[in-house]
Amino acid sequence: MHLDHPVTMPHRHTHSADPRRPDGSRRALRIGFGGPVGSGKTAAVAALCRTLRGRLSLAVVTNDIYTQEDAAFLRREAVLPPERITAVETGACPHTAIRDDISANLEAVEQLERELRPLDLILIESGGDNLTATFSRGLVDTQVFVIDVASGDDIPRKGGPGITTADLLVVNKTDLAPYVGADLDTMAADTRRQRKDLPFAFTSLTTDDGIRPVADWVTERLTAWCSEAGR
Secondary structure: OEEOOOOOOOOOOOOOOOOEOOOOOEOOEEEEEEOOOOOOHHHHHHHHHHHHOOOOOEEEEEEEOOOOHHHHHHHHOOOOOHHHEEEEEOOOOHHHHHHHOOHHHHHHHHHHHHHHOOOOEEEEEOOOOOOOOOOOOOOOOEEEEEEEHHHOOOHHHHOOHHHHHOOEEEEEOHHHHHHHOOOHHHHHHHHHHHHOOOOEEEOOOOOOOOOHHHHHHHHHHHHHHHHHOOO
16 A cells, blocks of 8 residues: 555554544544445545535545545645645555555544644545445544445445445435436435435535535534544
């Protein structure tokens, strides 16, 4: 795995992430964004940055297997100052770097915290993966899973850990439903069946405020995080 800056690799982490630094101060809330290739993870991260950057201190870590395309896109779009966006090249299956050996991602997160503190929120975007993708709780505090309408309206009922256990499921690209023959009511019913009481949001990021349900959820999680950490 490679970062876009030199690092010393720490030991493998599998424990739950500590909300406090060694000095007792609160660290940033870390939210993981996972999902299949093309579902709209990078677009969702970009939209969140645009929506929240005026009132929160943000940073982003992206993951790609052999490139830094997602980080380059976010920098081109100027969603945050470039020093607040860093990239990890996983060199292997995307879930390896977010679940099995999180060392490179954790080092990237900790370096951002050292250089930019205080940070309120760090968004960690996985490389495109499948429905089994989940984040280690040693890396993120909460996780979002993004699927899209264009992949078929049967995706929610296929299940998998990403759909059934993510803290928030985002069903993206609802504007494409008429063009791909997707039934949004069916998708909503299947999503409720799979997730029971866990929240989900239907989004279209082509609209001006399409990210609002996700931004509201992120803001609520951050408020709860600060309260729990005793800010």
